Amino acid sequence: MFVSLEGAWALIFGVSSGIGKETARALADAGCNIIGVHFDLAEGQQQAEQYAKTLGETGVEAHFFNRNVAAKQSREELIPVIGDLTSGTGPRVVLHSVAYGTLTSLLPAPGGGPGVTAKQLTMTVEVMGHSLAYWTQDLLKALLLPRGAKVFAMTSVGGTRVLPGYAPVSAAKAVLEAHVRQLAVELAPWGVAVNAIRAGTTITPALRKIPGSEKVIAHCREVNPGGRLTLAEDVADAIVTLSSTDSSWLTGNVIGVDGGEALVV
Template sequence: MFVPLKGSWALIFGVSSGMGKETARALADAGCNIIGVHFDLAEGQQQAERYARALGELGVEAHFFNRNVAARQARAELVPVIRDLTSGVGPRVVLHSVAYGTLTSLLPAPGGAEDEAPAVTPQQLTMTVDVMGHSLVYWVQDLVKAALLPRGAKVFAMTSAGGTRVLPGYAPVSAAKATLEAHVRHLAVELAPQGVAVNAIRAGTTITPALRKIPGSEKLIAHCQEINPGGRLTRTEDVADAIVTLSSTDSSWLTGNVIGVDGGEALVV
């Protein structure tokens, strides 16, 4: 059954760029108020503030907070704010779209000097998996504890094909995505009695700032553009439209999945 999103709230992690940014716009277009969390330096923060104002011009409330999504202090500060903004109801939509981690290999490059092509450090690996994987669990725990994840809520986590494939320099992020997908499955089962759906969205190759940072991204872009059955790369709008559509129902029966939004790319890659 279709349920209008107008007047509801969305909590978006990674709201200042890529999938999070475009999904915020699509949800705002549907009348959903936005609580955005991002982690940017001065120039990025100014851009995020301008974007929040632009969303407000669509007739919704938009409140952005520049915080480290994985920090306990951020949750301690923001959960009460979320309670106040949503009048104690909580967000109808939660999107975890966090792209902050180390891009490197697990081992030093063969024949290269350690300082030129170092292996990933324990600190880098732990940080990447914590920010891009475990932080979803931390936030869901605190939202549930505060009774801010209502029946009918939809939780989405952005994953990628790199969670099951080997891409150069992607090893720590690949581990984080695999961890994230495991968390989605377990959260889906544990939240099913409360009528809350949890799914991972696996976007096709999409040109975003995060993709540009991956070593060899230009080669990957060219290859995926050539083989995608739809004749083009995935766009952030494709992902945003899917999330809006999936959020526009009270049903929690679609849950625990990795949902491909890629025009069939994963079928032929």
């Protein structure tokens, strides 16, 4: 059964750019209030604050917090705030769309970089992978994951394939997908669905940072059966649709939102 998102709450990690930003807009258009967490320096923080105001002008509440999503202190500070804002009900939608990590190879490249360090690898997996598990633990402990809630985590084809300079992020995505499967099973008794969303090639600030991204963009634009790249709006629309049901039976999956791109690349 489909339900209205009017007056519900969404918690979005990575709300200030890319798919997180566009999903916040789509959910706000559906009447959903937004709690956003992002990690930006001065200029980015100002832009995020302005975006929160823009969302608020649509008639919903929008509260953004500039915090390190992987820090325990951030969870300790924000979990009570989330409880207060949602009047103790918690968010109906949780989106983990965090793109912050090291882009490099595992091993030293001839004439290139030195390869990933232990600190870089640990940080990348912690931020982009393990933080989903930590936030879910604390939300559940605070009784802020209501029955019918939907948890989404953004993954990529890099979680199962080898891409140049993507090794630490690839590891993080593989960890993230493993956590999605485990959380789906462990949260099933609570009626909470957990899925990974595998977007097709989408031009975002994070994609631009990947070595050789222009070649990837050109290739995927050429071969995508839909004749174009995936847009952040495509992913946002899918998340809104999946969030608009009380059913928790679609869970533990990696859902492709890519126009069939992964079938042909």
